[in-house]
Amino acid sequence: MAGAYSTVSGQNPPHTPALGTLVVDTVRDDRVGEFRGVAGPYWSLRPVRGGAEWEVDPASVRLATPMERLRAENARCNARSEGRFL
Template sequence: MVDTGRADRVGEFRGVAGPYWSLRPMTGGTEWEAEPARVRPPTPAERIGAENARCNARSRGDVL
């Protein structure tokens, strides 16, 4: 998902936390809360970029 309220940050949907959606960076890290009205599905290019970043992080041995 893309959080337009945070400079189009891409993250995985993790669940609902009250009135917000919890998203987590594709490369691992701390979840953040996003307003559902400011979240949209990623474009194909955004999805490929996020998946590529995840693969690169995994190849470096980063904890996802």
């Protein structure tokens, strides 16, 4: 589902997500990121495996599905086991 930040059921939440919530940036090929905060009109997301944060328009974000969350958490575990800095 592309477009506005929404749950799988399509309902919009009343507020920004909690820190650490996994969301999908629909503009960047459904890239999964961890919500890090608000930067002006944008939300800051961080790659789950570590790396530089990026900013995204909240209208282009949706919650990660259970499968996307599982894949992201697995990628994080693999990165840690390889000794990569997170």
